[in-house]
Amino acid sequence: MLDKILDAPLSEWLKDTNDKEHIVISSRIRLARNFKDILFTNRNDEESLKKVDAIGKGLLSTLRQADSKEFSNISLDKLSDVERAALVEKHLISPALAEKLLYRGLIVSADGSVAIMVNEEDHLRIQTMEAGLNLRKAYEHAIVIDDAIEAKHSYAFHETYGYLTACPTNVGTGMRASVMLHLPALAMTEKINRLIRSIIQLGYSVRGLYGEGSEALGHIFQVSNQRTLGASEDETIEQLQKIVEGIVAEEQKCRTALQQGDVEAFEDRLWRSYGVLKYARRISGQEALSLLSDAQLGMDMGILPTWKSDVFNELVATTRPNFLSKYAEKDTMTSSERDSYRAKIIRQKLD
């Protein structure tokens, strides 16, 4: 199943978005959970790590029953560096989990909509994903998983503080709700920075495609809650939903504005990006994201001919360096080989 997951450029769950403008790419819920009477992962106590690893491996049948999906368990120490890096690029594991190997695992559903990291910062990090703006649905899915696990194993829970976590910033709900957005018009008109500041003031964080510290490559941004204490899951999801709806409205306004200014200069930019994507023989990862962002915006706005199928999300994932190596079935690729293979994949999708 790992091969299937790693080889598929686009996870099943990501395919059925109903957002015609492709502004909201996906919604994600992450629950941090720790088991009662087992030391936190960061204590690095081998016996505790083993216990959690064993619980994780024992969860498969429970999950299959609760969620009626195929699940499998991947031990990270059995994977190659490229495979682990590709899982990070697919957002199935965190960069942190890719580094520490022993007793670290990933439980993943066949459609990729559920990914549970085992022995990351917390014992479990339950993640559920939905295409488009579907936080509520993702949350309900996470609760199904969460309840099924809790029915078998006691979580570390405190009456006043809620779920206990390795890092105090997650105590309470242990929940991080996040939404991934494609905001090219806001970025082009340079209104994005003011918007980000106002979102941060509301207590939400805005990050790039690959989490903290990553730049907003391809004009893709992740917005998520910071607070896990003092607000219920429902309140958090409701507020984030509203914030995202506000961002989408701003992006739409900017797209309209772009069609009212020097339209031809704007269209020229989009068509040039399209021309390069269609004909270039080598494209770097960073350039690909920038060109793909332009192309998707142009298609959303009816300026460029659309992809044969909806492949923006697919290409954003496929063109990442490690995923690309996995996809090319080569363990080592030089930088120019990757650039060449990346350009080839993109050309095929535009042909």
Added chain:
Amino acid sequence: MLDKILDAPLSEWLKDTNDKEHIVISSRIRLARNFKDILFTNRNDEESLKKVDAIGKGLLSTLRQADSKEFSNISLDKLSDVERAALVEKHLISPALAEKLLYRGLIVSADGSVAIMVNEEDHLRIQTMEAGLNLRKAYEHAIVIDDAIEAKHSYAFHETYGYLTACPTNVGTGMRASVMLHLPALAMTEKINRLIRSIIQLGYSVRGLYGEGSEALGHIFQVSNQRTLGASEDETIEQLQKIVEGIVAEEQKCRTALQQGDVEAFEDRLWRSYGVLKYARRISGQEALSLLSDAQLGMDMGILPTWKSDVFNELVATTRPNFLSKYAEKDTMTSSERDSYRAKIIRQKLD
């Protein structure tokens, strides 16, 4: 006929090159001639200017008889600024002739292969053009014109010094033979500068697309003789022919070398230029020449799909700013209107 000449992007004579690699674009002969007993043009004597103007206007039937072509006479003071500038861009008149208007004229054949400037620096500047490397043919054509004129009017000629000219640098044969070359591979591999220095040392000059002081836009270079005294027309043409053959061989060597290095990086450059030409909505004049040069090189080398018809020379002319305005039938165009129209013309040729 002026309209026909100005509106046609490509002069008839330029169409039939047999150079498959398009390295030699065209060959040109220019003869400087002055009439006996009339003051040089630079003396600015109105009576002399009038006399020469009248001789020029009287030459049409002589020329028709001698060269069996249609000829017409254009008084430059009757043209608009844009029309005069377009004639310069078509290499039919010099920038100098476009400035001084009264009594200045152009006698031109319908196919554009003969252009005689009247009252430029010299009384007459007889120019003949041929596609490809055909200096001898152009020279023989010039002599037909020259002999026909001399049969009716006496030239200022000195037994020892030869033809007398307004500027001593033209005394002797009064002939400038020049060849226009497209040398992208030499330019890309930066071997062009050493080559230019060695050509200059042989007593020949190398200039850009629009004569002295113009940069080598689109990697197009003009090579011509400097010396008009002490070498016969035949010797000059023979030596220039050999020099050009040498340059062509160097360009071919560089093209081969480009296919032996990092071929994909080179092909990537050409395909990107092709993609931009095919899809951009605005292209500046300078960018157009650079992209067109890449595209033509790629087509010559079998890397890019070829133009529907052989339009490199045509587009190099059409995309010049004034010619473009004339072509668009607009007397005033903003810079972005021109860039837009230029991109449109190029797209049509690639569609």
